[in-house]
Amino acid sequence: MTFAATILTLYPEMFPGPLGTSLAGRALGEGRWSCSPVQIRDFATDKHKSVDDTPAGGGAGMVLRADVVASAIDSVADGRPALAMTPRGKPLTQERVRELAQGPGVTILCGRFEGFDERLFEARDIEEVSIGDYILSGGEMGALVLLDACIRLLPGVMGAASSGDDESFETGLLEYPHYTRPQIWEGRTIPQVLRSGDHAKIAAWRKRRAEIDTRSRRPDLWERHEGVRVQSPSGAQRHEDET
Ligand code: SAH
Numbered sequence: 001m002t003f004a005a006t007i008l009t010l011y012p013e014m015f016p017g018p019l020g021t022s023l024a025g026r027a028l029g030e031g032r033w034s035c036s037p038v039q040i041r042d043f044a045t046d047k048h049k050s051v052d053d054t055p056a057g058g059g060a061g062m063v064l065r066a067d068v069v070a071s072a073i074d075s076v077a078d079g080r081p082a083l084a085m086t087p088r089g090k091p092l093t094q095e096r097v098r099e100l101a102q103g104p105g106v107t108i109l110c111g112r113f114e115g116f117d118e119r120l121f122e123a124r125d126i127e128e129v130s131i132g133d134y135i136l137s138g139g140e141m142g143a144l145v146l147l148d149a150c151i152r153l154l155p156g157v158m159g160a161a162s163s164g165d166d167e168s169f170e171t172g173l174l175e176y177p178h179y180t181r182p183q184i185w186e187g188r189t190i191p192q193v194l195r196s197g198d199h200a201k202i203a204a205w206r207k208r209r210a211e212i213d214t215r216s217r218r219p220d221l222w223e224r225h226e227g228v229r230v231q232s233p234s235g236a237q238r239h240e241d242e243t
Helices: 022-029 066-076 094-102 119-123 140-151 199-217 219-231 233-242
Strands: 003-009 033-039 082-091 105-109 127-130
Touching: 003 066, 003 140, 022 033, 022 140, 033 066, 033 140, 066 105, 066 119, 082 140, 094 140, 105 140, 127 140, 199 219
Parallel strands: 003 033, 003 105, 082 105, 082 127
Antiparallel strands: none
């Protein structure tokens, strides 16, 4: 099945962009996903082809018109989830990425200027998504991020099918750190346990490091992880045994 990505944008030439290379580019060539950028301006109705106007209430910048953007959305409506890139949206998570990757594809609306007329989100079923607490100049980079995260999860895209399982966020924790040859670099060695060949010990070390690093680097993730564990008595017991 092909994961169909339709991107509504004022800059269709930005797609597939970097997703035309490497893993995603090969998958595109193999037909595992499709990329259909749509020019929002084609749905403008006045002679100037205007897509934006000044903000009601005053202030800097321009706002994307609800009527023009809705026409663009309606022209591609096909039952796939419609997402809009906005800093006010729900922060994107690996969990949501996984759900989307398992579906038929996505329609992504890319904002520019000050963003969209709010009535668009009242009148259409559109999920507002943020890729982080910072401001981009447009939604296109966000769409590329979201698509990249989905595409690598599509069947047959990642080399080893299992290589995603331990990944940061998949387990609720950050992943453990990695090492590779040379054995000694600038006087630093690879942790002894990783050279022991003892798979049980290696797994235990990795689990421990994932926990230690998550606790110190991402207390927010750690708290959520612990919250889940406290609710399950066997999990809580296991935790006490380790510390
Ligand atoms: N005035 C808006 C920012 C507009 S930035 C505000 O303060 O909330 C212009 C466009 O870039 C947005 O419409 C959106 O599509 C995109 N964008 C900017 N930051 C983003 C983010 N963190 N996540 C997703 N999209 C973003």
